[in-house]
Amino acid sequence: MSLAQWSLHRTFQSGELNAADFARIAKSEFGLDAVEYVNGFYREKGTDQGFWKEMLQKSQDHGVKNLLIMVDEEGDLGNLNDTESQKAVENHFKWVDAAKILGCHSIRVNAFGEGAKDEVRKAMVQSLGKLCSYAAESDIHVLIENHGLYSSDPFWIKSIIEELNAPNLGTLPDFGNWCLSAKWGSTQADDCAEVFDRYEGVRTLLPFAKGVSAKSYSFDEKGEQTKIDYGKMLGIVKESGFEGYIDIEYEGMQQTEPEGIRLTKQLIERIWETL
Structure with a gap:
């Protein structure tokens, strides 16, 4: 298991904890030795290679593996305007570079864009082609997360x-972001x-x-999730043969x-032991 930085977003945003200490926090507070970063906590450090080298050293000092950087708010890769989509692609380059320094295997991107579904899909193919070519030079993967709107359609x-x-x-694949009618796709509320x-969605995305x-x-008083059947969901993950990290978010x-x-x-x- 690993820890997604978004799990502590309120604590980092309030300044109670320092995002630069994330690797230490994951290991010392939660006993987790792998992490996923969120670019929003490091906006001003995107191109600061010295900073990322320091972050790598901190993670190594605590025996923590850096897995990926989740990239948000860098422009829509599915923008139908060629100039804007190109700008979005180039905005992601610095996070590929940071991921490389950290020793990550991937960056996570969003599949957003305004327009007809098929037109946005075509724009995504074009943009991801450029981004994947750039990322391949650093042996970095580009991962799409279901995050609302069209991107919560796994077949799309x-x-x-x-x-x-x-x-x-x-x-x-994210267990929770399956709202097709809202950006970011949260299903925490019943609105x-x-x-x-969600189960069909995760099953469809797992092969990739x-x-x-x-x-x-x-959580209820028994420690069970009230919105997601974790037994069913983790069973789907196990049956797929997935062998990577399951990140806590x-x-x-x-x-x-x-x-x-x-x-x-x-x-x-608890559930994994029974599968």
């Missing part, structure tokens, strides 16, 4: 991957107008997966972030 994502057929293009079946995001929301509000992380870790461990 699958069609992009199959058409482009780039060896370093894959997926990061999504159109939701894709380089990681799995175990999204968690609220607590996003709930009822428990504190540290408590939510620990409860997610315990739930995964």
